[in-house]
Amino acid sequence: MTDAVEQARAAAAAAQAAAEEARRLADEAARRAEELAAALGRAAEATSAPDQGEAITSPGVSRAAEATAVPDATASTGEPTSGTGAAPPDRTAPDATTDPSSNPDPSSATDAMSSSGPTSTAAPMSTAAPAPGTAPAAGPLGADAVEAIRAGYAVEGTALELGALVNGDPLPDVQVRIPLGMLNRHGLVAGATGTGKTRTLQLLAEQIAANGVPVFAADVKGDLSGIAEAGAPNAKLLARTEAIGQRWQGTASQTEFYSLGGQGTGVPIRATVSGFGPLLLAKVLGLNATQESSLGLVFHHAERAGLPLVDLSDLRAVLTYLVSDQGKAELAELGGLSKQTAGVILRELVTFADKGADRFFGEPEIDTREFLRTAPDGRGIVSLLEVPGVQDQPEVFSTFLMWLLADLFNELPEVGDTDKPELVFFFDEAHLLFSGSSKDFREQIVRTVRLIRSKGVGIVFVTQTPRDLPDDVLAQLGSRVQHQLRAHTPDDAKALRATVSTYPTSDYDLGEVLTSLATGEAIVTVMNEDGAPTPVAWTRLRAPQGSMDALPSDVLEARVASSPLLARYGTPVDPESAREVLAARMESAAAEAAAAQAQADAEQEAARAAAAAAKEAAAQAARDERERKAAQAEYERTQREFERAERAAAGRRSRSSSTRASRTGGRAGDDPLGGLLGNGLGQAIAKEVVRGIFSTLRRRR
Numbered sequence: 001m002t003d004a005v006e007q008a009r010a011a012a013a014a015a016q017a018a019a020e021e022a023r024r025l026a027d028e029a030a031r032r033a034e035e036l037a038a039a040l041g042r043a044a045e046a047t048s049a050p051d052q053g054e055a056i057t058s059p060g061v062s063r064a065a066e067a068t069a070v071p072d073a074t075a076s077t078g079e080p081t082s083g084t085g086a087a088p089p090d091r092t093a094p095d096a097t098t099d100p101s102s103n104p105d106p107s108s109a110t111d112a113m114s115s116s117g118p119t120s121t122a123a124p125m126s127t128a129a130p131a132p133g134t135a136p137a138a139g140p141l142g143a144d145a146v147e148a149i150r151a152g153y154a155v156e157g158t159a160l161e162l163g164a165l166v167n168g169d170p171l172p173d174v175q176v177r178i179p180l181g182m183l184n185r186h187g188l189v190a191g192a193t194g195t196g197k198t199r200t201l202q203l204l205a206e207q208i209a210a211n212g213v214p215v216f217a218a219d220v221k222g223d224l225s226g227i228a229e230a231g232a233p234n235a236k237l238l239a240r241t242e243a244i245g246q247r248w249q250g251t252a253s254q255t256e257f258y259s260l261g262g263q264g265t266g267v268p269i270r271a272t273v274s275g276f277g278p279l280l281l282a283k284v285l286g287l288n289a290t291q292e293s294s295l296g297l298v299f300h301h302a303e304r305a306g307l308p309l310v311d312l313s314d315l316r317a318v319l320t321y322l323v324s325d326q327g328k329a330e331l332a333e334l335g336g337l338s339k340q341t342a343g344v345i346l347r348e349l350v351t352f353a354d355k356g357a358d359r360f361f362g363e364p365e366i367d368t369r370e371f372l373r374t375a376p377d378g379r380g381i382v383s384l385l386e387v388p389g390v391q392d393q394p395e396v397f398s399t400f401l402m403w404l405l406a407d408l409f410n411e412l413p414e415v416g417d418t419d420k421p422e423l424v425f426f427f428d429e430a431h432l433l434f435s436g437s438s439k440d441f442r443e444q445i446v447r448t449v450r451l452i453r454s455k456g457v458g459i460v461f462v463t464q465t466p467r468d469l470p471d472d473v474l475a476q477l478g479s480r481v482q483h484q485l486r487a488h489t490p491d492d493a494k495a496l497r498a499t500v501s502t503y504p505t506s507d508y509d510l511g512e513v514l515t516s517l518a519t520g521e522a523i524v525t526v527m528n529e530d531g532a533p534t535p536v537a538w539t540r541l542r543a544p545q546g547s548m549d550a551l552p553s554d555v556l557e558a559r560v561a562s563s564p565l566l567a568r569y570g571t572p573v574d575p576e577s578a579r580e581v582l583a584a585r586m587e588s589a590a591a592e593a594a595a596a597q598a599q600a601d602a603e604q605e606a607a608r609a610a611a612a613a614a615k616e617a618a619a620q621a622a623r624d625e626r627e628r629k630a631a632q633a634e635y636e637r638t639q640r641e642f643e644r645a646e647r648a649a650a651g652r653r654s655r656s657s658s659t660r661a662s663r664t665g666g667r668a669g670d671d672p673l674g675g676l677l678g679n680g681l682g683q684a685i686a687k688e689v690v691r692g693i694f695s696t697l698r699r700r701r
Contacts, residue, residue, distance in 0.1 A: 191483025
């Protein structure tokens with residue numbers, strides 16, 4: 001029931017928004033009809049009174065004649081200049097659709113930068129070029145508003161030239177500028193796809209570098225590399241630049257090309273895992289708050305245990321070790337890290353590496369101060385990061401850029417407010433940075449954006465709508481270049497209203513203007529030199545001086561090969577890190593375990609041998625005892641037999657002696673041996689002889 005009610009409410013809101021849009025379109029159509037009728041009436045009056053000397057132009061005439069008439073109207077004043085009276089250098093970046101001959105994309109709005117210039121549906125065409133200092137009657141702004149814009153964008157110091165005010169037609173004498181010193185207040189370039197954001201990026205980058213400030217930008221679509229070569233003129237390009245008061249001349253910017261981990265053409269940019277940090281890595285891996293906190297514990301443990309985290313394999317090795325039997329004691333010491341959470345992080349790391357992201361991590365790690373270099377002639381070097389296939393790994397791309405900013409923040413000293421930034425960092429496709437990010441991650445971004453200004457770094461976010469950025473980030477942006485917004489859906493209409501509400505009060509119907517801007521036009525408001533917002537200005541942007549064609553692959557490769565940075569960062573290095581340390585530790589532990597096991601086995605074998613020897617000795621002792629007893633018994637038996645024999649012999653001797661005595665008359669001395677054996681001494685000698693014989697025999701056994 002609740003879902004049905006919510007759906008009904010949503011449908012009602014959509015219907016109401018559609019009705020409001022229909023009413024707005026109807027009012028706009030009526031107003032335009034009235035303006036067209038008035039214009040036709042003025043044309044008719046001019047036709048009936050040719051002696052007034054007015055320029056007569058029918059509504060259907062192309063604006064080419066008007067555009068060529070504009071420079072003549074300002075010939076006496078020359079090209080608009082800054083408050084210093086010197087003409088600023090035309091180091092502007094081209095719009096993506098300036099030149100059809102140099103833009104390979106046929107879908108781009110080339111006519112927006114053609115000689116006729118884009119026509120505005122919000123204001124009727126003027127019939128003559130306005131004189132300097134006056135506003136055309138057909139434009140949405142009155143003379144006072146035009147003068148306010150002229151004064152609001154007058155700059156005494158160095159400024160970037162964005163383009164000319166549009167008030168029905170471009171006013172080349174009313175130039176829109178950004179003070180160079182205000183770029184570290186950050187900025188936003190927004191607009192729907194195909195409205196010229198990338199060329200506005202190039203517009204700013206060329207002029208910033210020409211003023212001696214290094215630039216870093218990501219080449220997401222691969223069409224910024226032409227900034228390294230001078231652009232080629234053509235009739236449409238020159239007609240457009242003349243119409244806005246730009247003295248165009250093809251100029252190349254010194255450019256260094258980079259690639260993420262060597263994926264693409266450029267000097268490889270790598271970072272170590274420990275340098276990347278757990279917060280950014282958790283964002284890349286899509287971890288929740290608990291897992292993010294656990295990953296921080298792993299980093300803390302690795303640092304404490306002396307385990308350098310260079311690449312993803314090192315981090316996987318640490319996690320694998322912690323969940324193993326050898327590391328479970330150390331895992332228990334971490335307290336907040338469970339084995340299950342460690343397993344989840346490990347699986348995410350494996351998936352992340354399988355996508356090819358592991359090539360972004362390793363050594364040599366890029367020194368972000370390389371992006372702060374200037375050329376020998378004093379111009380800033382434009383560092384372009386080639387990011388092919390960003391749609392496949394948007395989190396890696398955006399988070400890597402955030403790492404570069406964070407590293408710069410840690411490396412650079414405090415400089416405060418300066419006449420020009422130390423570096424301007426263009427954050428293209430900025431919506432990718434905040435998509436799915438955690439609260440802690442957003443807080444880190446906001447803190448970096450807020451504080452890095454004092455380090456002299458300016459950040460320009462490039463995205464589709466301002467709502468792609470958190471409110472805390474939007475609040476830090478001092479300059480805004482808003483290209484066309486589209487309001488084809490209720491959500492788009494809501495976003496349009498929200499965008500309009502963020503601009504200062506102006507004489508424009510911004511809701512109408514923002515949806516009718518031609519490619520190469522934008523609504524601009526910036527910070528002036530006093531830090532106050534400038535008036536809102538409908539601006540036709542300048543054309544680039546560099547080529548809008550991407551460099552041919554062979555030319556790009558040759559430029560990269562000649563870079564002095566390639567020798568330093570081109571070849572990956574695999575130093576001894578956590579993986580090797582843990583492998584050695586586990587091998588040592590395994591060797592110690594094997595040695596302990598061998599010793600235990602030896603001791604067990606020795607115990608078994610000792611037991612066997614003891615058993616054999618006991619058996620031998622038992623055998624010896626049995627033999628002794630047997631010998632003793634044999635001896636005693638023999639002794640008894642001997643004694644019986646001796647008694648028998650004694651009896652026989654006694655009887656024989658008696659007989660012999662009787663026969664011999666008692667001469668016993670005639671038998672000395674018998675006499676000896678017969679007396680006591682003879683018997684003792686005989687006994688000892690027998691004992692000696694048997695004792696010798698027993699010992700020999």
